[in-house]
Amino acid sequence: MNAMSNDRTLRQAPGERSPGERRDGRWNGRPFAFVLRVDVEHREAERYTGDPRTERVATVALLDLLAEIDLRASCAVLGITAEHYPDIVRRITEAGHDVLGHSMFHEPAYSALSLADQRWDHRRSREAIEDACGVTIKGIAAHYHGLTNDETYAAAALEGLDYLLGRRPEGLPEDALGFAPYRTAGCDRPILAPAGGRLGASDWSARRREWPWIEEPWSADGARIEWRRRIDRAAETGALFSLVVHPWMLHINEGEWSVVRDVVAHARTRGAWLTTFGELAAMAKNG
Ligand SMILES: [Zn+2]
Numbered sequence: 463m464n465a466m467s468n469d470r471t472l473r474q475a476p477g478e479r480s481p482g483e484r485r486d487g488r489w490n491g492r493p494f495a496f497v498l499r500v501d502v503e504h505r506e507a508e509r510y511t512g513d514p515r516t517e518r519v520a521t522v523a524l525l526d527l528l529a530e531i532d533l534r535a536s537c538a539v540l541g542i543t544a545e546h547y548p549d550i551v552r553r554i555t556e557a558g559h560d561v562l563g564h565s566m567f568h569e570p571a572y573s574a575l576s577l578a579d580q581r582w583d584h585r586r587s588r589e590a591i592e593d594a595c596g597v598t599i600k601g602i603a604a605h606y607h608g609l610t611n612d613e614t615y616a617a618a619a620l621e622g623l624d625y626l627l628g629r630r631p632e633g634l635p636e637d638a639l640g641f642a643p644y645r646t647a648g649c650d651r652p653i654l655a656p657a658g659g660r661l662g663a664s665d666w667s668a669r670r671r672e673w674p675w676i677e678e679p680w681s682a683d684g685a686r687i688e689w690r691r692r693i694d695r696a697a698e699t700g701a702l703f704s705l706v707v708h709p710w711m712l713h714i715n716e717g718e719w720s721v722v723r724d725v726v727a728h729a730r731t732r733g734a735w736l737t738t739f740g741e742l743a744a745m746a747k748n749g
Pocket of ligand 1: 501503506564568605606
């Protein structure tokens with residue numbers, strides 16, 4: 463919460479909604495925010511493309527694209543990927559991207575682990591990434607699209623992390639800018655959890671059957687239309703829009719490179735604040 467949004471709330475009659483006027487400028491002077499999240503996970507690349515090195519090639523190519531379009535991404539790196547491909551993680555941080563954790567092995571889901579095992583996983587992920595690139599992660603983007611429980615948040619808080627992107631807790635402020643402090647039962651230290659208006663999208667592959675809702679083959683045209691539509695919706699409602707992409711999917715999905723380029727340009731045209739989860743978490747932490 464910042465002074466500007468307090469101000470606007472005060473001037474606004476309760477329940478009155480005029481998104482353009484009310485929401486303008488909440489996001490660092492912009493009407494909405496855009497985050498590109500890149501999940502870097504050679505194990506998934508191996509599982510679905512047959513070759514773990516796909517991740518290496520595709521991540522390097524993606525870093526080139528991000529430099530070309532001048533975009534900083536939030537890269538969620540698997541601990542075991544940091545161990546096996548430390549040079550990739552170094553490239554990510556040297557290029558100025560935000561790095562965060564994405565679990566140690568990508569399985570099982572956090573919700574299937576005890577508190578102690580989840581703490582171990584957070585700790586081990588942080589060490590692996592630190593060893594690879596010298597950067598200490600402050601946050602984790604849970605794998606399996608946020609299959610987490612309250613203990614995942616408690617574990618991350620107890621391990622000293624600042625934020626966790628997992629299942630969205632209830633009861634957090636609806637006007638939060640991406641994150642809000644969340645306190646789990648039996649844990650004194652709060653952790654930042656997803657909060658406020660959010661819209662998202664992810665690339666997909668019909669090879670990945672763990673996502674039961676994805677039966678359709680990848681379609682660049684379909685993704686372009688849908689992702690642009692959701693960006694428009696974020697712009698209209700003053701929400702945070704986050705797009706999750708996977709280097710190995712960019713490698714096998716025909717046309718995905720141009721879709722990413724196109725939707726980032728679209729977000730810029732709509733006036734997005736192009737930011738990272740690290741930046742949003744720092745903002746939430748410092749008030
Ligand atoms: Zn993942």
